Structure formats: C-alpha cells, structure tokens
Amino acid sequence: MNSFWIILFHTYLNKLKSKSFIVTTILTVVIVLGLTNINNIINLFDKNGGKETVAVLDETGKLFEPFQQQIAVINKDIKLENFKGSGKEAEQAVKNGDFAGLIELQYNQEQLPEAVFKAMSIADSSLFTDLQAGLQQLKTMIAASKLNLTEEQLQKLYEPAAFEKIALEKNAKTEEELNQARGLVYVLLFIIYFSVIMYANMIAMEVATEKSSRVMEILISSVSPIKQMFAKILGIGLLSLTQLAVFLLVGYYSLTKNMDSLEDGFWGVYGFGDVPLATIVYAVVFFILGYFLYATLAAFLGSLVSRIEDVQQMITPMTLLVVAGFMIAMFGLGKPDASFITITSYIPFFTPMIMFLRVGMLTIPVWEAVLGIAILIGTIIVLAIFGARVYRGGVLMYGKSNSFKDIKKALQLTKKE
Structure with missing residues (x-):
C-alpha cells in the first residue's frame, strides 16, 4: 500500500511544481480577475469614464429638454448637449472626437418627433438603442397629450399586465427558488465541464509521457499497473x-470587492442565496463522481498510446461526450422538465451534468437522484475493472497507436501475464 501513496503524492507534487501548472494557474487567475473587474478595466481605457456625450441638433426648438429628461431615466451615463451650430459643424465635431454621435430632432407631418442619428461608426448598438428608446417614450408622451389623456390614464395604459406563474405540482419550486438554483447549476456545469476537459486530459498525458520515456517499464516491476492507475487518478484529483480552490477563492474575493454597492452582495446577485443544503451536497457528489468516471476512462485510453502526440486523437471521443453532455445541459436550463432531458440524465456519461441540472431546477423524487448516483457508481466500478485490465496490458504496448483495436491487444497482453 505504501507504493500506492508514494505514486499518488509523487504525481500530485510533481504536477504541482511543474512550470506548465504554475503558468496555467497564474494565467487563469489573471483571467478570473479580469472578468470580475471587467467594468473597471473598460472604464480605465475609456477617456470619458464610461460616459458618452451626444450632440443634439433640435430643429424644432422644443424637443431637447423633454428628450433629455427621457434619456436621463434610461441611461444616466449618456450626456446630451444642445448644439447651437449648423448640421455640418455638428458632423465635424463628431469627426473631431468631441461627441460620440449626433442626433437631429424634428417633427414629422403629424407633428410627432422623429430623429436621424449620425456617428463615426454605428457598431455601438447599445447607445443607439437607448437613444431610440428615449425618443419612443417622448413620442408616446406627445401623442397622448394630443389625445388629451391625463398622466394617470397614460400610466394605466402602459402599466404591465398582471401575469402570475403558479406551479400545480406539489412542492414545485417557486420562481425565486428557480432563479437561485439556475445560478448554482450554471456555475457548477461550467466547473464540471472544464475540470473534466483539463484534468482527464492531464491524466492521459501523464501516462503517455511515462511510457514515452520508458519509466513505465521500471514502475511495473515494483508496483502493479492497477495501483499506478488509481494513484494517478487520485493524485490528479487532488491537484x-x-x-x-485557488480559482474560486480569487474569484469570490474579487467579486465581493466589486459588488459592495449591491444590496444583496455576491450570493444575492448570482442567485446563490438560501440554496438548499441538499442541492449543494448533490453538486459535490455529482462533481466527484463525474471526475472519477472520466478520469478512469482517460487513464486507460492514455495507456494505449506510447507517443504524446497520439493522446489527443485517442481521447477525442471522450472529449466529444463531455461536450455533448454540456450542450444538452445548456439546453436543459431553459426546459429542465423536457422528456429528452429526463432520458439523457440516466445515460452514465451525461448523468453528472444533466441529473444535477434536474435536481437543482426541479423537485424530483429522491429515488431518481439516488438512481442516477447508483448508475454512476456502477459505471465507474465496471469501467475501473475493465480499465484496470486494459491499463495493465496497455502500459506494455509500444509503437504507433492505430485505433481502439488496441484495447483488444491490451486485454490479450493482460491474459498472458
């Protein structure tokens, strides 16, 4: 048993101290910090501090002030300036960079406002959308005044219709609970997806690297291949x-520092407030089982190749399974109760993501979640037994890997031992 722990900690410490791991961790931390500080970064490079000034050429002499009031309600970062010169002078000012754009206000034949927006580029759709929304509200207000509607009547006219959603299913989640669950499920799906892609590949590469350097020949003389496989899986798992943990701690700290002004803080904004303990437990269980499922698969696939350049080709089908599960789960966020989602949640390679999606988004019977966990555990055991046999023979195979026919060769080598 000592040899098992030696290999486990050797794998963990070796990878922990490797330049590739350190560089990858630092780069990812920088990306996490960048994403959580994206608004500050944008404002840093924006000479106007995120605010945009738009020149207004009011040909009517009456629309500027009410239009300015409407824009102030929609977006406080848009500043309107009543331009007193000609249209050509205003266009030149835009070209000189004095204004983000120019909007010309005028009346149409029905004496209702209309406008023309001019800018160096019309790629900034958000600015145009806000200006258009402000003009639409101004037009509505003027049209209502022509119909002699009072302010109260106008408010009644545009007041949203009451539309309440009620779930008839017993113990069904409320809208608030669904929003909370959706945030946690969304984050966990990404964590499971990227963890499997990154760390399962790392296991396959580790095995292939040792084989290519002939270290495996020395190892199998003192430690059984089965111990090696599971020691590497657990070592990479600890890694x-x-x-x-580093990514989550840095991300959480950075987000909390940038969200002090928000009333509900980090957990409220992302819908993590008051998440049931059972959902968090399921998240941990499905993450761990999902890792071991794909890690075991990656270990014995990696044992079939003796050259590092063949690893990606061999594990491509496994990667496609992960991608397929992730895409199905993304679809399921909008329709978690679809029959397609229910069926695929019992397919072992999709279960970690899709069953957790159903557990988080729906109120399903406990037996369904337990059945999903049982299917995963059973698949891992079968895959581990079969994978150990393939691994035992695969580590003795050298030469170019042709296809999955090598699995049969590996099994034959195992029987000869």
Missing part, C-alpha cells in the same frame, strides 16, 4: 481540487 484539480487545489487549482479549483
């Missing part, structure tokens, strides 16, 4: 938990 993944270490790296994920």
